[in-house]
Amino acid sequence: MVNILEVDGVEKKYPGVIANQGVSLHVREGSIHAIIGENGAGKSTLMKILYGLVRPDAGVIKVFDREVSLKSPQDAIALGIGMVHQHFKLADNATVLENVILGSEPSRFGFAIKFEEARKKLVEIAHTYQLDIDPDESISNLGVGERQRVEIAKVLFRGAKILILDEPTAVLVPQEVSELFTNLRELVNKGLTVLFISHKLDEVLAIADEITIMRQGTTVASRKPHDTNKKELAELMVGGELPRPKAGAQNISSKSILTIKGASYSRADGREILRGVNLDLHGGEILGLAGVEGNGQSELIELIMGLMRPSSGTVEVLGLNTVTTPTRDIRNAGVGYIPQDRQRDGLLMSAPLWENRILGHQFSQPMAKGIWVNKGSAAEDSKRVVAEFDVRTPGVNVLASALSGGNQQKFIVGRELSGDPHLIIAAQPTRGVDVGAQAIIWEQLMKARTRGAGILLISADLEELFSLSDRIAVIYGGSIVSILNPSTTTAEDLGLAMTGAISA
Amino acid sequence: MTAKTPEKKRSKAKKFFTSPARITLAIAGLFFIISLVELITGATDITSPGTSGATLRFAIPLLMAGLGGLWAERVGVINIGLEGMMIVGTWTAAWFGYLHGPLVGFAAAAIFGLASGFFHAVLTVKIGIDQAVSGLAINLIAAGGARYLSGIFFPPVGGDRTVSPPVDSFPTFTIPIIAPLLEKIDSQNIFFISNLAGVLHGLTKDLSLVTVALLLLVPLTSWILWRSKFGLRMRFSGENPMAAESLGINVYRIRYIAISISGMMASLGGAYLALVASSVYREGQTAGRGFIGLATVIFGNWRPGGVFAGSMLFGFTDALRVRQSESVMSLVMVAGIVAAILGIYYSIARRWKFAAISIGVAFFGLWINQRVDIIPQEFVTVFPNFTTLIVLTFLAQRLTPPAMAGMPYRRGSE
Amino acid sequence: MTKSRIFWGTLAPVAAILSSLIFVYIILTIRGVNPIDIFAEMVSYGFQPRNLVSELNQTIAYYMAGVAAAIGFKMLLFNIGIDGQYRMGAFFGAVVGAAVNLPPILHVTLIIITAMLAGGLWAAIAGYLKVRRGISEVISNIMLNFIAAAIIAFLLSEDLLGTLPEGSQNLQTRKIPLSGQMPTIKAFNGEIYSFLFVAIAVGIAYWVMLNKTVFGFNLRATGLSFRAARSSGVNAPGMIFITTILSGAIAGLVGIGTLLSDTHSYSMAFPAGYAFTGLALALLGRNHPVGIFFAAFLWSFLERTAPVLEFEGVPPEITIVMQGTIVLSIVVAYELVARVNLRQQQRAVGKVNAEASSLKESQ
Structure with missing residues (x-):
């Protein structure tokens, strides 16, 4: 031929x-x-x-x-x-x-x-x-x-x-x-x-x-x-071996920091996106959420962040009812949120990095002093994030849009892990980033877990889910169809569960 | 994929709702109510030939501005500069018409309109500045430019340079056989039939050839949009320019052409104002019609037929305002009756929210009828603006504007 | 860094004004007059003390319109409704001011608050339609401008809120009593509206609010990215609504200087077209209070000195064309400067990246 x-x-x-x-x-x-x-x-x-x-x-x-x-x-x-x-x-x-x-x-x-x-x-x-x-x-x-x-x-x-x-x-x-x-x-x-x-x-x-x-x-x-x-x-x-996240010592507390009970959500056109979701997440635990995109993951995140209201059921974050609590208070209580679409949901693309550091933290110390924005501490802490997470940038006055995707993501992860949040919602945290950035992000997430934070990890990367999660919940058609133990489950079983073929 | 069937059903229902038969039926029903009201009140001006003739004359400039808006928005660019482009049309048509006769006036308006549209295209498509800024600046430059040029070119009339010298008018014609026949029927005073004949009589006599030619642009635009190669590419340039570009279509070129035509349409609307509806250019002649044209695009749901319907409705209120303000009261009565019927319909259909609104409107109409002698001129003038706001408020979800209308788009963006 | 920022920031406006000057230069040359002579005459006329005062007074109104537009721009709102909002503010300010009798300072304060409320509430309609119905504020505001004009024309009729003073052709509201008038500062053979101080205060408040407060941060964040702001905990739809009202409230003050220090009543003679002017000034002044002030002064200057052209046989409307071309050239210039700027930054980032990778290779 x-x-x-x-x-x-x-x-x-x-x-x-x-x-x-x-x-x-x-x-x-x-x-x-x-x-x-x-x-x-x-x-x-x-x-x-x-x-x-x-x-x-x-x-x-x-x-x-x-x-x-x-x-x-x-x-x-x-x-x-x-x-x-x-x-x-x-x-x-x-x-x-x-x-x-x-x-x-x-x-x-x-x-x-x-x-x-x-x-x-x-x-x-x-x-x-x-x-x-x-x-x-x-x-x-x-x-x-x-x-x-x-x-x-x-x-x-x-x-x-x-x-x-x-x-x-x-x-x-x-x-x-x-x-x-x-x-x-x-x-x-x-x-x-x-x-x-x-x-x-x-x-x-x-x-x-x-x-x-x-x-x-x-x-x-x-x-x-x-x-x-x-x-x-x-x-x-x-150009070498694929990095693997290092498993840390398990240190799961008995305290539940995220409790979802029978949460359902229907769109304005009547389509039911979530049906009676039950989940709970403890401190020091990484709960993976597996599922083919479009099975209700985005909506579930929005419910947890208080960005939408469930049509029925309750969502409780750190003891707060997210139906009645505005998003800013949920964030203030110690929730970090790494959104799936970083450029649209995570960054002000045409604002400098130091302003992006404030985003999501503008309602509390040290980024705000009363009604005033604290530019000094924002700039200073941006420098810390840049150094700690190896963000490649000439400075913190650079516009977010000038950075490459991987560096943007590292900056977001660094920002969301600042102030030691108790709960971290990490949606596709390593999507579209190179291996180096991936390794840094994994390491930092594991560090947060060891410290006692609870992490909800939403990912399409099955290997990422298997190696980071303590438990894996599978979402299909808006319901949690099974909760699996990664150490006893095969990728094939997980794949089947994701298509709704089996449910536990 | 589970939601596929109901959606299909809904689109079928929508098709029936907007089917020609249904629309004809609705118009006939409305007309029946109007005839009834005229019978009760004794006012006959709503369906007099004079009113329908005037409606057409008032509607054409709005229609042209609307078509102009449509051509631009269908390729994804909002044209706020329609008003300015109409001014370009009024001025050039009057000046060149004065020098070389009305036909040349129209041709000049078309050419300068194309140029003004092309200017908007360069700014918004090539350079990529905000579409609203560009449009508003064009309005300002056109208004200022027309006044500047009037000051230089027009011979002063008693120290006043805001009016052009008069231009010869176009010949008009009356459709033989049909028009006289309709006139005869109109004079018989038969309920409904004579009313209908009156309206049609107004639309068939003393027609200007220009009017007919411009009206033909409605079906022509329809045909281009849905049956032609260029129209398909136009629609994609407004719905998903990335898709068009990925298939090797030069979206910029399509936009250049369509927006230039948009300018030409608006400019021809201006030319109509100066040469057919009157015989001079007068400062402020366009009087915000460009913006009402923009409104007809929304009212007409980005379809040529809809734009036509919208401009006829708005032209109709204009005609009534100028001819006989009392007739507006009869219209309030018509609206009240329609609202009452809708109220009953929605009650039967158990759609209580709509029923409540309709019945509320009906009572409001009744109240006006009882308490107010005459609707103030000011409110009749802004009827189109008000209607547009109402349509937007209650029907925004049903409207289907081109997906990318008003959004910035750069070649090669994802 | 700051030095280059000022350079890039002023480059575009200066380039825009220069290019429009060239444009007018050409037009005047075609007309057969000497542009340099005319420009010189305009400048000397415009800087006569008496004319400076009236330019300053007009600047106040334009400045308010510019700030109102700038607040909107920060939220990505194109507040073309300033025309209607200003009318509502001036009209209801005049009506309420004429209807009550209060101690001086209180009376003036009431009028100012009424004007802001009227402008803000009128703007709220467009805000509601945008937030709850997803309707572009450009369209709704254009419609609302017409409706506002109609409502006021209707209310100004003699049997409602208007009067027709003897010897006047102009329907107007009743006069505001002395306690509700603002004094003028007598200087340069003229009278400067003391409303100037309100304008200055508004400018400072606007800048501090936007750049120093959390509220301002949230406002800008929502303007830059609705979704990112929402995810960060800002009530983004609420911010849009509030910003619309704020912008309308400032727009409500556009006619108040004239009302309180000069006419003391609202009439149909209050000019139209403030919306476009406001938007133009905000663009020209880069949404910065000082920049907007200079832009507003330039605008008043052009308008005040336009009659000079008429003496030379040039129709003065050329200044309107010039204003239009300034706006166009300014946005074009911004667009180009922004592109160059981003490319520079990307190059700087690329350099850091390259250095970091070469460092890694050599290890």
């Missing part, structure tokens, strides 16, 4: 950052080629280059043995390259058909769309590749898996020969993942080529024909799945 896509010596620099350097990639026609690497290894930049969204500073890209220059997605599409984005690019207010044909509309005189012809073509594609979609359905009515199929149909409609899938499994439940893999196999059988970006080693080993590993902006190696194993891939990814 021939190489359908060849990349050699590609380089891309941003102000202060080298995103790609000396990247080489050889993809055979009709194969599933995986690209793995940890966050910040340069995978996304490479994909953007291949799809014409970003122009490289140097290097050669060959498609079908012909050197090409990709100036825009239009060029990529014309060469038969299609991209399925991690964050779906669909308009809710339009139909599947409209979303699919956008940009390659069959038309009369270049103006009037031939909808019937387009529909026929889409139905044909759906049939050929066994994609289950309805052309006239509105996107707003579709679930995640269906939306992804629309994205794939979009790419096929343009006659793509090479499909790039950017972290396609991040948002899927396990059944949907296996469905997706079936679809991908079908595509390859029909002669297409798939480029599959991921950082999940198990998946890559299961689906790929060949694996290229990226580290620090460059490609470091290529392997065939049957010639390698998880351990080797991991070492290639991080």
Whole structure:
């Protein structure tokens, strides 16, 4: 078989950052080629280059043995390259058909769309590749898996020969993942080529024909799945062994600091998001919360923080009823909150770091003195956080938006652990950060636990859950379906529980 | 995915609610009530040909401003500068019309309108400044610029340079056979039928070709938005520009074109004010119509047909205000009766909140009818503004504005 | 750090004013007059003591509008409703002031509080619609401006709250008695409104509140990121609502200087257009009280000296165009400066990162 896509010596620099350097990639026609690497290894930049969204500073890209220059997605599409984005690019207010044909509309005189012809073509594609979609359905009515199929149909409609899938499994439940893999196999059988970006080693080993590993902006190696194993891939990814959190001595107190009893929550449109959740968390304990995203985790956090009210049931934090206590008082009582979406919920992006240090602590000493903000102590303590958590910044007057994602996250964790909180809500604390930052964050969380703080750890990273948690609660469809002991549970059991297949 | 079925049902229900048959029925019902009120009160001006003719004349500038707002908001950019662009239209139409005749006036208004829209596009799309700031600045510059240029170009009329010299007017025509027939029916005084004929008669006689041409822009805009390639790309530029961009569509270009057309539409509305509704440019002629155009976009739920309905409604109140303020009292009565009927309907449907509101409105209408002789001019003037606020307050959840309207968007953002 | 901040902060406004001057220069040249002569004449006319006084008095009103807009901007609110709020404030201030008889200081205080309440409550409608109904304050305020004007026009009719003094064509409210008037400071052949001191106090209070207090921090935080503020424990919707009212309350004071020191009654002759002016001044002055003051003075200066143009055969409305172009150039300049600034910071951060990694490699 021939190489359908060849990349050699590609380089891309941003102000202060080298995103790609000396990247080489050889993809055979009709194969599933995986690209793995940890966050910040340069995978996304490479994909953007291949799809014409970003122009490289140097290097050669060959498609079908012909050197090409990709100036825009239009060029990529014309060469038969299609991209399925991690964050779906669909308009809710339009139909599947409209979303699919956008940009390659069959038309009369270049103006009037031939909808019937387009529909026929889409139905044909759906049939050929066994994609289950309805052309006239509105996107707003579709679930995640269906939306992804629309994205794939979009790419096929343009006659793509090479499909790039950017972290396609991040948002899927396990059944949907296996469905997706079936679809991908079908595509390859029909002669297409798939480029599959991921950082999940198990998946890559299961689906790929060949694996290229990226580290620090460059490609470091290529392997065939049957010639390698998880351990080797991991070492290639991080340039050494994957860090593991060190288990500390257990020191669980009898005092319950978070008690949730029969909490339910329904949205304004009547949809029930949480159903009778019962949980309790003790001092010195890390309670992991496992579950596929969108099963009520965000709402549960909002209930605990007093940001929403349950439709029934109670939530008690450090003896306070969160239904009647405003969020500021809950925070003041000693609750740290590491939000899942750090840039939206955790930071004032266009404010300097020292002001960001105040955020969440503005109602009490030492960040406030009565009605006044204490700038001096905010700046001073920001410096402490920067030093203790190894935040890479020239100073505390720098805007939060100027920092990289990992450094932003370290700053948030440092801030939320300041003042020794009794309860810490940590939602995806290490998502999107590099291994170094990950190690620091894990270490600090364990330190807080040893000190006697209770931590609710919400994470999509099963390894993180297994190695940090004292207990793991599994949430599915808005209910806690089981509470597992990590030392006696296998990943497979946990995975099954997360899909609601078993409940204890 | 569990919630899929009820949502589907709801969208079907919505479709029925907005189906053409249903709307026709509602209009007929409303018209029946109006006829009834006219029968009771003896006032006939609501359905007189004069009123419907005036309604159309008042509605066209609002419609054009509304379509202008629609073209811009459909691609995700709010155009607060509609008022200024209308001023551009009034001034250029009058000046070039005075020099070279009304047709050239219209053409000039179209060209300068395009330019003013393009200016808004450069500021908001290319440079990315706040859309409201840009729009307001355009209003200011257009108002100041028009006055400056009037001072230079217009021959003073008794020391006054705020009015242009008069421009030749456009010929008008009356639709043969139909219009006289309607006039005959109108004079028969048959309940309902004559009232209807009166309204239609007003809409078929003394029409300006310009009016017809501009009205055609409503179906044309509809067709472009939902049947054409460019329209599909327009809608995506407003709903999800990232999606459009990822498929190689040049969102900036789409926005440039649509916002320029937005300026042209508003400017043509201004030209209509200067050349058809009157025959001069007069300072302050637009009188906030650009903002009411913005209101019709909301009232019309970002659809050309809705914008048309909104501008007709607002044009109607304008017409009544100018022609015969007493008729407004009859309208209050109509509104009261409609509210009472809705109140009964909601009571039967056991939707008590809506029932209470409707019955409250009905009693309020009754109270006004008993206690007030005449609705003050001021309140009739702001009827469109007030209606828009009410619509927004109670129906905001039902409206479907383009998802990205008013949001800043940079190329290459995630 | 502070030095460069002042540099970057003043660069944009100065560039904006310069570019509009160039714009006007070109227009005047086309008109066939010598721009330099005209500019010189405008300056010498504008700095005559008598004219300075009236410019200062006008500055007070503009300044209030600018501060009202700036409070809104800090919350990402575009308070285009200042027009209606100012009308409500001035009108009800005048009505209440004329209706009561109190000792002097108390009387004036009552009028000021009434004006703030009226402006604030009128703004509260837009605030409610934004917080509870998710309606853009731009649209609702535009509509509310028209409605406020209509309500006042209606209430000013002779059988309600208005009177028509003999020899006047202008409906107005009844006169506020002497105890409810504010003295003027006689200086430079003119009379400066003592309301100036209220304006200065408002400016200082605004700055201290915003930069030094927890309330101000919460306000800014909510403006910067609604969700982050909410997660941090701020009642973010409540903050938006309160800020809207605050902005409206200050807007309610826009016409009070004129009312208490000059006209002593509200009439339809009270000018319109304060909303846009306020927003423009807040932008030009970077939401800083001192910056807004200079911007407000510039605006009054331009308006006062515009008639000079007329003597030269140039329609004075060119100053309106100039104001518009100043606003546009200022926002364009900010946009560009902000981009350059962020890139600089990112580069500085990148350097630290690179140093840290090379340190690690060498170990």
